[in-house]
Amino acid sequence: MATLVLGALGTLVGGPIGGAIGATLGRSLDSTIIGSPRREGPRLKELAISTSSYGQPIPAIYGAARVPGTVIWATDLKEDRETSGGGKGKPKTTTYNYSVSLALALSSRPVQSVGRIWADGHLLRGSAGDLKTAGTLRIHTGHADQMPDPLLAAAIGARCPAYRGCAYVVFEDLALEDFGNRIPALSFEVFADPATRIVDEIAQQQGLASRRAEFPELRGFIHDSGSPAAVLSLIDRLRPLTALSGKGRTLIEGGAQPSGEIPLLPAAAAWGEGDFGRESGTALARASSPDRVLSALRYYDPSRAYQPGLQRTDALQTTRSAASVLEFPGILSATDAHTLLVRASVRGRQGGETLAWRTCELDPDIGPGSIVRAPSLSGLWQVDSWEWREGGIELELVRYAAPPTASQAADPGRGWSPPDRPAVRTSLRAFELPWDGTGSSEIARRFAAISAPDGRWSGATLYRTSGDGLVPLAQSGRVRAVGGTLIDMLPPSNALRLELSASCRVALLDHSADLEPVTADGLARGANRLLIGDEIVQFGECKAEGDGVWRLTGLVRGRGGTEIEAASGHPSGAPVTLLDERLMELPEGINLGEPGQIAAIGLADSDPVLATLEAPGRTRRPLFPVQPRCVSDGAGGIVLGWTRRARGGWPWLDEVEQPLVEQVERYEVGLGEPENPARLWTVSEPSLALPAPEIASLAALAPGASLWVRQKGSFAVSPPLHLTILS
Known part of the structure; x- marks a missing residue:
C-alpha cells in the first residue's frame, strides 16, 4: 500500500523521477512494516525449457521426476516436400x-x-x-x-x-x-532408482556411512544445484539427520525415535571457563521468535504432472515477516508434503527452547541425535551437538516434541492434464457417387471416407497405387468422416415412398460422432444421406443408444438412382458412410488403375490401409428408364414405351422435361439376356412399335424371353428395365 501511495504522491510532486523515488521508499516501508516471507532452498522452476548452453548443469535424478x-x-x-493434386487443369499442391x-x-x-x-x-x-x-x-x-x-x-x-x-x-x-x-519446449518424465534411499546414495558417493536414513515419503528428487552437503541440509529440514564422527569415519544417521528407557543426563558440572554455567553447569533459553519455523512448503506434485505445489500450515500463527518457505526440489504427494511440513513446523517451534549442559561424565549411549531426560526438568530433550573441553563435555540440547503420527489429507489443487489417448489406425473407404447436377457431368465424382475410431488420430496421407509403389494424392487433415457398419440386416425395399416405420441400427466407428434428425423438407433437400453398401439411404430421425450405436428411423430408400441396390437389401456388417462435407473428393483425372485401389497411411499405421473403389463408373452411367408401358396397336402388334431419367436431374418437375445430359438420346431395346440378347434394337425416342408378324417371329426365336430397355449414354449404358414377356 505504501508503495502505491508514495509512488503516486511522488509523481504529483516530482514527475516520473519523483514517482520512482516514492515507489522505492514505499517498498522499503512495506518491507519494514509487513515484511516478506523468507525462502530456503533452490527456487523451484515453474516452467523450464530445454537449453543447449555450455556449462548448464545436468541434474542428478533420484526416483521419478520431470526435467527439461x-x-x-x-x-x-x-x-520434405510432397506434391499432390493436379490434372484436368487444376494446379498441383506442394506441401x-x-x-x-x-x-x-x-x-x-x-x-x-x-x-x-x-x-x-x-x-x-x-x-x-x-x-x-x-x-x-x-x-x-x-x-x-x-x-x-x-x-x-x-x-x-x-x-x-x-x-x-x-x-x-x-x-x-x-x-x-x-x-x-x-x-x-520439451520435458521428460524420468524414472531412476527409488529416491527413498537418497541419503544412502549421497553418503556413499562422499565416502560416508549412513544408517536409518530412509525417506519413505520421497518419490523423487532433482539435484541440479548446490553441494551434496546442501542437499542433505535440505532433507534434514523435513527428515531430521544427524552427523556422527567416530572410528575415523563420519556416519549420517536418521532421526531417533524415543523407545524403551530414556537415558538420563549425567549430573551437571560447573567450571569457571566458558560463557555459561559457571555455577550450575546449565543454561536454559527460549527464543522469542524462532526463525526456523516453516510456514509453507513448495515441492513438485506428481498428481499435477510434476508442477510445483504449495502446502501451508496453520499450526503456528506467524506474521509475514516471520514466515519461512522451504523450496524443496523433491517429488511428494500433497498429503505427504503437508504431513512433513506440520512435523517440521512442530520441530521448529520446539527448537526455540534450548538447553546447554556441562558434565564431567561420559555416557557412551548419549551423543548427537540422542533423546534424553534432564534432571529436574520436564519433558524430553534431543542432543543437537557436543563439544569436548578440558574440564568435561558441553552438550547443546533442544526441546523434543513427538511429531504428529496421523496424516491429514491435503488437496493438491486442480491442474489441467493433456489427454493421453493412444494412436489408432486409419479407416478408409473409397467409392464413386452419382452426379449431383453441379459442375461437369463428364467428370467422375470419386470420394474417400477417411476416419478412425476413438483415440488420437491426426489424419492420414492419401495415395494411389502405381505398380509396386504409392503416389501421393493429398493430406486428409484431422476431420474424420462419419461411418461404421450396419448392425442388423436391412430388408429389401421397393424404394417408392418415405417409409416412416422402417428403421435400422448402425454402429459408428468414432463414438464421439453425432447424427442429427431432419424434417421432411430436409429430406427433400437431400439431407442425411447414407451410403449403405452401394445404396443411398436417407433417414429422418435418429436416436443414440450408447457406445456409438444409433437407431435410424423414417427411411427413404434407393436415392440417387440406387433402386436396384435397395431391392436387394443389405446384410449385417455392411459398410455405412454419411455423405457430407467431411468426405474427401479425389483429384480429377487420376488413373487408379486396376483394381482401382487407394491407400492411406496415418501415424499408427505400420502398413498402408488399402481400399478398392466401390461402384466405379457410377457418376457417368445413365439411370435406367422408369414407367414401362406395353399397349396393343389394335392389329396384333404392340407399342413399347418408357420414361427417360437424367443424371443429376433429381427434382422431378411436372412442367419441365428432364434434361438430356447425354450427348444424344439413344436406347437399346433387347430380347433375352442383356449380356447376350437374341435381338437388339437401337432407337432415339422412348418408344418402339413391334408389328404382329415380328412378334410372332420373335416368339418363335426366343419363346418366353423378356423384352427390356436401357439408355445408352455418352460413356456407359444404364441397367436394363423390364418391359414385357413374349408369349
Missing part, C-alpha cells in the same frame, strides 16, 4: 514438412526408464510409450555398458562419445508440423 533436458546434439531442420534430429541429456546418473514426454505442454509420448507424432525415439539409460547412439555415431564419427553415466534420449526425424515447424 539439455540439448547435446542436433541437426538443422530437414525439409512442405519439417523434421529435426536431436539428443538431450536428462540425468547425470543412470536411470531406469523414461515415461511421458511433453512438448509445448501437450503429450508427445504417452504413458504407454507411444509417440504422438511421427519420428523415432531411442532411450539411453546411462549405465556403464552404454554404447554410442547409431545416429550420433554416423554423424560424429569415431570420436562420438557413449555418454556412459549420463542418461539421454535421441529423437530421429521428429516431425515438427504440430509445433509450428519449430523445436518445441
Whole structure:
C-alpha cells in the first residue's frame, strides 16, 4: 500500500523521477512494516525449457521426476516436400514438412526408464510409450555398458562419445508440423532408482556411512544445484539427520525415535571457563521468535504432472515477516508434503527452547541425535551437538516434541492434464457417387471416407497405387468422416415412398460422432444421406443408444438412382458412410488403375490401409428408364414405351422435361439376356412399335424371353428395365 501511495504522491510532486523515488521508499516501508516471507532452498522452476548452453548443469535424478533436458546434439531442420493434386487443369499442391534430429541429456546418473514426454505442454509420448507424432525415439539409460547412439555415431564419427553415466534420449526425424515447424519446449518424465534411499546414495558417493536414513515419503528428487552437503541440509529440514564422527569415519544417521528407557543426563558440572554455567553447569533459553519455523512448503506434485505445489500450515500463527518457505526440489504427494511440513513446523517451534549442559561424565549411549531426560526438568530433550573441553563435555540440547503420527489429507489443487489417448489406425473407404447436377457431368465424382475410431488420430496421407509403389494424392487433415457398419440386416425395399416405420441400427466407428434428425423438407433437400453398401439411404430421425450405436428411423430408400441396390437389401456388417462435407473428393483425372485401389497411411499405421473403389463408373452411367408401358396397336402388334431419367436431374418437375445430359438420346431395346440378347434394337425416342408378324417371329426365336430397355449414354449404358414377356 505504501508503495502505491508514495509512488503516486511522488509523481504529483516530482514527475516520473519523483514517482520512482516514492515507489522505492514505499517498498522499503512495506518491507519494514509487513515484511516478506523468507525462502530456503533452490527456487523451484515453474516452467523450464530445454537449453543447449555450455556449462548448464545436468541434474542428478533420484526416483521419478520431470526435467527439461539439455540439448547435446542436433541437426538443422530437414525439409520434405510432397506434391499432390493436379490434372484436368487444376494446379498441383506442394506441401512442405519439417523434421529435426536431436539428443538431450536428462540425468547425470543412470536411470531406469523414461515415461511421458511433453512438448509445448501437450503429450508427445504417452504413458504407454507411444509417440504422438511421427519420428523415432531411442532411450539411453546411462549405465556403464552404454554404447554410442547409431545416429550420433554416423554423424560424429569415431570420436562420438557413449555418454556412459549420463542418461539421454535421441529423437530421429521428429516431425515438427504440430509445433509450428519449430523445436518445441520439451520435458521428460524420468524414472531412476527409488529416491527413498537418497541419503544412502549421497553418503556413499562422499565416502560416508549412513544408517536409518530412509525417506519413505520421497518419490523423487532433482539435484541440479548446490553441494551434496546442501542437499542433505535440505532433507534434514523435513527428515531430521544427524552427523556422527567416530572410528575415523563420519556416519549420517536418521532421526531417533524415543523407545524403551530414556537415558538420563549425567549430573551437571560447573567450571569457571566458558560463557555459561559457571555455577550450575546449565543454561536454559527460549527464543522469542524462532526463525526456523516453516510456514509453507513448495515441492513438485506428481498428481499435477510434476508442477510445483504449495502446502501451508496453520499450526503456528506467524506474521509475514516471520514466515519461512522451504523450496524443496523433491517429488511428494500433497498429503505427504503437508504431513512433513506440520512435523517440521512442530520441530521448529520446539527448537526455540534450548538447553546447554556441562558434565564431567561420559555416557557412551548419549551423543548427537540422542533423546534424553534432564534432571529436574520436564519433558524430553534431543542432543543437537557436543563439544569436548578440558574440564568435561558441553552438550547443546533442544526441546523434543513427538511429531504428529496421523496424516491429514491435503488437496493438491486442480491442474489441467493433456489427454493421453493412444494412436489408432486409419479407416478408409473409397467409392464413386452419382452426379449431383453441379459442375461437369463428364467428370467422375470419386470420394474417400477417411476416419478412425476413438483415440488420437491426426489424419492420414492419401495415395494411389502405381505398380509396386504409392503416389501421393493429398493430406486428409484431422476431420474424420462419419461411418461404421450396419448392425442388423436391412430388408429389401421397393424404394417408392418415405417409409416412416422402417428403421435400422448402425454402429459408428468414432463414438464421439453425432447424427442429427431432419424434417421432411430436409429430406427433400437431400439431407442425411447414407451410403449403405452401394445404396443411398436417407433417414429422418435418429436416436443414440450408447457406445456409438444409433437407431435410424423414417427411411427413404434407393436415392440417387440406387433402386436396384435397395431391392436387394443389405446384410449385417455392411459398410455405412454419411455423405457430407467431411468426405474427401479425389483429384480429377487420376488413373487408379486396376483394381482401382487407394491407400492411406496415418501415424499408427505400420502398413498402408488399402481400399478398392466401390461402384466405379457410377457418376457417368445413365439411370435406367422408369414407367414401362406395353399397349396393343389394335392389329396384333404392340407399342413399347418408357420414361427417360437424367443424371443429376433429381427434382422431378411436372412442367419441365428432364434434361438430356447425354450427348444424344439413344436406347437399346433387347430380347433375352442383356449380356447376350437374341435381338437388339437401337432407337432415339422412348418408344418402339413391334408389328404382329415380328412378334410372332420373335416368339418363335426366343419363346418366353423378356423384352427390356436401357439408355445408352455418352460413356456407359444404364441397367436394363423390364418391359414385357413374349408369349
